[in-house]
Amino acid sequence: MSPLRLVWKNIAGSAFRSWAVFLCALVVGGLLFSTVLLVRGAEDSLRLVQQRLGADVVVVPEGTGDRVETALLMGQPTKVWMPRQNLDRIGGVAGVAIASPQLYLASLANAPCCTAEMFVMAFDPQTDFTVTPWLNRHLGHNLGLAEAIGGSDVFVPYGEDKIRIYGSEIDLVGSLERTGTGLDTALFLTFDTAYAVADGSYTKAVRPLEIPPDSISAVLVQVEPNVDPRVVALQIAHDVPGVTAIPGSGLFQAFHTQAGLLSRIMAALLGTVSLLSLLLVGLTFSMAVNERRQEIGVLRALGATRRAVLHSLLVEALMLALGGGATGVLLAALVLYLFRNLIVASLMMPFRIPSVPSLLALAAGGLAVALADVALAVLLPALRASNLDPATAMRE
Amino acid sequence: MRALAILIVILAILIGVLPQFFNCQYDGKGLVLADGRQVPMKCYWTARASLAVAILLLALGLLLAFSQQQETRRALAFLGAIAGILVILLPTWLIGVCQHPGASCNLVMKPALILMGILVVVASVAGLVLSSRRPEPTA
Numbered sequence: 291m292s293p294l295r296l297v298w299k300n301i302a303g304s305a306f307r308s309w310a311v312f313l314c315a316l317v318v319g320g321l322l323f324s325t326v327l328l329v330r331g332a333e334d335s336l337r338l339v340q341q342r343l344g345a346d347v348v349v350v351p352e353g354t355g356d357r358v359e360t361a362l363l364m365g366q367p368t369k370v371w372m373p374r375q376n377l378d379r380i381g382g383v384a385g386v387a388i389a390s391p392q393l394y395l396a397s398l399a400n401a402p403c404c405t406a407e408m409f410v411m412a413f414d415p416q417t418d419f420t421v422t423p424w425l426n427r428h429l430g431h432n433l434g435l436a437e438a439i440g441g442s443d444v445f446v447p448y449g450e451d452k453i454r455i456y457g458s459e460i461d462l463v464g465s466l467e468r469t470g471t472g473l474d475t476a477l478f479l480t481f482d483t484a485y486a487v488a489d490g491s492y493t494k495a496v497r498p499l500e501i502p503p504d505s506i507s508a509v510l511v512q513v514e515p516n517v518d519p520r521v522v523a524l525q526i527a528h529d530v531p532g533v534t535a536i537p538g539s540g541l542f543q544a545f546h547t548q549a550g551l552l553s554r555i556m557a558a559l560l561g562t563v564s565l566l567s568l569l570l571v572g573l574t575f576s577m578a579v580n581e582r583r584q585e586i587g588v589l590r591a592l593g594a595t596r597r598a599v600l601h602s603l604l605v606e607a608l609m610l611a612l613g614g615g616a617t618g619v620l621l622a623a624l625v626l627y628l629f630r631n632l633i634v635a636s637l638m639m640p641f642r643i644p645s646v647p648s649l650l651a652l653a654a655g656g657l658a659v660a661l662a663d664v665a666l667a668v669l670l671p672a673l674r675a676s677n678l679d680p681a682t683a684m685r686e
Numbered sequence: 687m688r689a690l691a692i693l694i695v696i697l698a699i700l701i702g703v704l705p706q707f708f709n710c711q712y713d714g715k716g717l718v719l720a721d722g723r724q725v726p727m728k729c730y731w732t733a734r735a736s737l738a739v740a741i742l743l744l745a746l747g748l749l750l751a752f753s754q755q756q757e758t759r760r761a762l763a764f765l766g767a768i769a770g771i772l773v774i775l776l777p778t779w780l781i782g783v784c785q786h787p788g789a790s791c792n793l794v795m796k797p798a799l800i801l802m803g804i805l806v807v808v809a810s811v812a813g814l815v816l817s818s819r820r821p822e823p824t825a
Binding site: 475624629631632635 | 792
């Protein structure tokens with residue numbers, strides 16, 4: 291009988307032990323993979339939103355920073371207003387290269403006039419640097435009146451060819467790449483379209499869209515080259531009363547903290563599970579070695595070296611760990627991929643599946659930890675078994 | 687084999703029950719017509735169809751648990767795999783779910799049916815492999 295066949299016979303011969311090791315490796319591998327993937331996915335998502343906004347400084351009405359960040363990340367519509375003249379003041383601050391205004395609006399939910407509740411962002415095509423570069427690259431022109439582009443989850447309803455916002459029909463001319471954040475459900479249109487929709491809403495919608503005159507919601511700022519955005523943000527906060535200026539690096543701090551907290555909780559859980567599985571696998575294999583003392587004695591008497599006995603037990607455990615770890619990683623990947631939208635909605639945290647090379651690296655990491663956990667647990671009982679005296683073992 | 691049959695029975699129960707509580711009709715979000723009537727949306731019909739496939743799977747799982755003949759087990763496992771594929775196809779291609787990505791049918795029902803369908807296919811294929819193996823000669 292070949293050594294591998296002997297290992298396979300041992301695996302098949304003891305269902306309880308085999309399942310215990312398999313399941314421990316499955317839980318450790320799957321948990322590690324999903325923990326790292328969740329945290330990595332959230333960080334990836336935050337990075338992509340910051341890139342897409344492209345702003346060095348975001349200026350919002352004083353005290354509304356959290357609401358605007360939640361709107362941008364989770365797509366929860368918000369309405370915040372500040373005087374339009376702030377735009378000129380911000381543009382005049384030293385170090386500011388471009389200042390572009392935005393309007394944050396919300397479509398109506400469950401109303402016959404509207405497709406669905408959406409976060410609507412209106413931008414000024416003259417100064418915008420968030421959506422316009424994408425439009426020029428993909429459409430070759432900026433948005434016209436009654437045209438919009440949407441996040442990846444914005445759709446035109448069945449049987450219709452346009453989206454309806456406050457009773458006005460809007461042509462969806464493109465969709466942005468998925469970010470795993472609220473921007474996926476946001477609609478982007480120009481100021482002119484927003485004002486036209488607001489004017490029409492008084493006669494077409496169940497409730498009018500009210501945009502206060504001479505008001506804007508936020509100003510996105512690009513600073514001049516070699517100028518520190520944090521310094522510009524401080525200067526804006528000093529020069530323009532009633533606003534909060536958030537430097538790009540300081541955006542979404544609450545969500546970064548939340549991701550850090552989640553990663554610490556998951557790390558503690560992973561540590562506990564790894565320790566428990568280490569104890570369980572170690573105990574199971576200790577019992578197995580005790581049960582198989584005579585069998586091991588016979589093997590040694592037939593000429594098997596200590597090394598061969600040690601190898602046989604280690605290979606048996608590692609084969610089970612490999613199977614369990616791989617199953618755990620696959621299952622975790624499948625569950626996270628399928629339920630990614632539910633994760634975003636219930637954890638209130640952005641999440642985006644990372645690239646394939648990152649995924650493969652994470653899977654390899656999960657598998658390696660599961661293998662190491664089981665190998666460590668089995669090492670002591672395996673060494674004890676290999677050191678058994680054949681004559682004594684056979685007599686017992 | 688009995689463990690696989692029990693797994694299929696558990697999955698069949700979940701496939702039958704879960705979609706009944708995660709569809710837009712259950713959430714009170716049916717399509718309201720101009721005359722006030724409510725029309726069930728796609729996900730409601732997917733949930734109903736899942737119930738039909740679940741009953742079939744439940745019977746298959748129970749038969750698999752109690753059958754002794756290898757050939758019968760093989761045939762049942764093959765049918766189980768087909769039923770698993772149907773469970774995946776119901777929300778993705780045959781009927782579908784609603785368009786709104788935030789609806790409970792999109793958040794829970796569709797991914798759950800796909801996951802359970804995959805597990806049914808894997809369990810059935812494992813059953814097929816196990817029932818196709820020749821018994822080892824005894825000494």
